[in-house]
């Protein structure tokens with residue numbers, strides 16, 4: 001009888017969560033975990049702390065909280081694929097909140113968690129290494145791609161293969177340097193055969209993406225390709241319909257364009273990407289090359 005009632009509660013809870021998910025809820029705010037009462041000495045999890053942001057920062061943007069809880073709510077067309085996996089918030093760093101050192105410290109903490117992540121068994125078993133992200137920890141611009149390919153898996157850095165070389169050219173054409181940007185992917189492990197990330201894999205990896213976004217706290221996010229755009233914003237709209245528009249994700253403005261690997265297969269689409277880059281530069285207040 002007790003088992004029947006437990007099963008019924010489980011089923012009702014699952015149905016409720018699934019209905020929220022269908023309604024577009026992608027993340028649930030999670031309180032910090034409490035240590036087991038029976039063993040207080042095992043409490044290694046610190047509750048999130050709120051510290052006063054520094055009075056100034058190199059780019060005068062708002063600062064992220066000291067202990068980052070990686071919850072994030074897409075604002076536009078939410079259509080979440082999976083409920084999130086959320087682990088303990090990072091502890092506060094020993095550095096001034098929002099400083100370069102603070103961001104580097106927290107990204108490094110996050111990187112270590114990602115390196116040990118085995119949420120996607122197939123990917124974890126096949127990877128050479130995790131591909132966390134690279135770039136300026138206090139960048140105004142954060143680029144999101146799809147997933148590591150063979151080159152990225154081998155080198156441990158996103159966008160280093162042929163598509164990465166093309167991305168570098170696009171960045172240079174915009175008058176920017178790769179070091180001006182923070183670059184990461186929807187997934188941090190290479191899908192076998194470079195297949196598209198599965199929805200559950202993107203859901204598994206979402207916490208790490210949200211963490212990177214929260215720490216870098218960019219003003220602009222550029223989604224390269226449908227996988228990046230759809231997963232970040234929880235939409236099923238095509239990349240063709242998403243590009244040319246801007247969206248809001250937290251405080252960041254989001255723009256979408258084609259993935260460089262698509263441009264390698266379809267060079268005619270380069271002119272579309274260039275139009276998207278001009279929109280990006282204009283919105284960022286940067287000179288737009290003619």
Ligand code: SF4
Nearest residue numbers: 117119120189204205
């Ligand atoms: S893809 Fe992301 S969530 Fe999946 S195993 Fe790799 S790091 Fe973990």
